[in-house]
Amino acid sequence: MSTTMWTHRPSPGAETSAPRRAVQLVTIHCDDDELDRVVTAALAAVPGADPGGLTLLTVGEDVDGPAAGTASDPLFGDLPRHQIIALVPSRPGPDAEAVLGHVRQLVSPFTTAERDRIARLNPLVQETVRRYRAAGTDLSAATVVFRDHLLLEKLNILDGLVALGLRPSACLVVGKPDRTVYRRRVTADLARSGFVVADPDDASFPVHRWLAAAAPDGPIVVVDDGGDLVLDLLARDGLRSRVRPIETTTKGIRVLRAAGLLDTVVNLSDTSTKSLMNRRIAVSCVYRFREILRHEALEGQGCIVVGYGRLGRRIAELLAGLGMVVRVVETDAAARQLARAAGFEAVADVRAATADGRSRFLFGCSGRPVVPMAAVRAMAANPVLVSASSQDLRPVLTHLRRHADARPVRNAGVRYELDGGTVTVIADGHAVNLYLAEGVSEPDYDPFTALMLTAVVETATGAPGRPDPELWCCRVADLQLELRD
Numbered sequence: 001m002s003t004t005m006w007t008h009r010p011s012p013g014a015e016t017s018a019p020r021r022a023v024q025l026v027t028i029h030c031d032d033d034e035l036d037r038v039v040t041a042a043l044a045a046v047p048g049a050d051p052g053g054l055t056l057l058t059v060g061e062d063v064d065g066p067a068a069g070t071a072s073d074p075l076f077g078d079l080p081r082h083q084i085i086a087l088v089p090s091r092p093g094p095d096a097e098a099v100l101g102h103v104r105q106l107v108s109p110f111t112t113a114e115r116d117r118i119a120r121l122n123p124l125v126q127e128t129v130r131r132y133r134a135a136g137t138d139l140s141a142a143t144v145v146f147r148d149h150l151l152l153e154k155l156n157i158l159d160g161l162v163a164l165g166l167r168p169s170a171c172l173v174v175g176k177p178d179r180t181v182y183r184r185r186v187t188a189d190l191a192r193s194g195f196v197v198a199d200p201d202d203a204s205f206p207v208h209r210w211l212a213a214a215a216p217d218g219p220i221v222v223v224d225d226g227g228d229l230v231l232d233l234l235a236r237d238g239l240r241s242r243v244r245p246i247e248t249t250t251k252g253i254r255v256l257r258a259a260g261l262l263d264t265v266v267n268l269s270d271t272s273t274k275s276l277m278n279r280r281i282a283v284s285c286v287y288r289f290r291e292i293l294r295h296e297a298l299e300g301q302g303c304i305v306v307g308y309g310r311l312g313r314r315i316a317e318l319l320a321g322l323g324m325v326v327r328v329v330e331t332d333a334a335a336r337q338l339a340r341a342a343g344f345e346a347v348a349d350v351r352a353a354t355a356d357g358r359s360r361f362l363f364g365c366s367g368r369p370v371v372p373m374a375a376v377r378a379m380a381a382n383p384v385l386v387s388a389s390s391q392d393l394r395p396v397l398t399h400l401r402r403h404a405d406a407r408p409v410r411n412a413g414v415r416y417e418l419d420g421g422t423v424t425v426i427a428d429g430h431a432v433n434l435y436l437a438e439g440v441s442e443p444d445y446d447p448f449t450a451l452m453l454t455a456v457v458e459t460a461t462g463a464p465g466r467p468d469p470e471l472w473c474c475r476v477a478d479l480q481l482e483l484r485d
């Protein structure tokens, strides 16, 4: 194990008032030859900071185990990583905190070796970019707002757009409030590359104000996941005629349809390429559910699936495949019939489904805030709730957060204690496959990722109006066949 030490002379105040030391650990991922640069830059880059007695030790290369994340990081597990141990005064002043914070930020972006691996996850995206480049595509005049989960594949899309000339400073990235594995590192990486990145946990970022300052004229391509950003921008006088919206999700299309705006949007949610993804999304949800509950017996247990739509029907089948006794709640009569034809009990109301107390598990798949506390109270003792969307469990979570004691269950979610029992909310109500996980594996999602990239490029460079995304789906499918051959 190699150890390097950077010592900083304490300031006069620190010498006298802070003899005791506290230890903080920052795990970093970088090659040996990058380490010196990273730490020196971290210390130099806090203007006027007095490290206040800060000492940084690096413990090198063979740092391993859960602290370094290696065990759960098969993508980068064999690459070199270092751990910085910072010795700080027991009452570290703001300067020492600033330096440490900066170290964390500086070391978070991906290394060159990691970026190479990430790029290889999306061969269709890379080939699509190569072809656009060969055709002379130029995005240097484009403005893009990109709202999505900050998954590794999104890094590849944004990188691809920059390779085609997009100025990172003309691209605002708005993450979503999930708990994906690499969200902090993706955020740091994008910031390092010059993208403007809004805090994914702060839904109040004023996108319209950023647009007014950064892009006072010209068209704006807005990629949205959920519809509300597009809805907001289209309601603003100065922006309405400039926004070219692209929506990727079922929920977003529902929101825009309800507002009478469906005709203005490029709809990727209802494309053939997206429909190919539904089974893969369902598998990633059930797989993650099973993984989180790996110490629970599921066979023979009752599970209520709320919503028997594109995802719900596949999730119901997969849960039945695990041996669970699945009951369906579905408001749409035709979908309810489909559920019955597939052999499931099906009712229209979630309270009717839970009333007999036979089910301990509930899987939300409707994409709407539909599960109330009253329904959960009627379930079997100590119920376990999980969802494929961030919406289904909202009503019950609002109640639990207000009225129950919360106890985090590491890597699983939150257990709420009330009335002498517990309610376990897996992923604390986030989509289960995006909770300490990366959703569908990137190569499986590559066709849709390539479709998203294509949609941005075509929308930025094409004439105003609504193109047919099915043409792009065909192009992606052809490319996939070519690469396979």
Ligand SMILES: NC(=O)c1ccc[n+]([C@@H]2O[C@H](COP(=O)([O-])OP(=O)(O)OC[C@H]3O[C@@H](n4cnc5c(N)ncnc54)[C@H](O)[C@@H]3O)[C@@H](O)[C@H]2O)c1
Pocket: 249, 250, 251, 281, 285, 306, 307, 308, 309, 310, 311, 312, 329, 330, 331, 332, 335, 348, 350, 365, 366, 367, 368, 370, 388, 389, 390, 391, 431, 432, 433, 434, 439
């Ligand atoms: N985790 C992920 O990776 C991921 C990916 C895609 C979508 N999603 C989420 O999954 C949700 C569902 O997607 P989908 O494509 O299956 O949508 P969908 O519209 O095909 O299915 C939703 C179903 O829920 C039913 N429903 C509506 N209100 C209900 C209620 N009160 N009770 C019972 N059923 C009700 C609808 O009739 C419909 O059949 C999306 O809204 C999205 O939030 C998650």
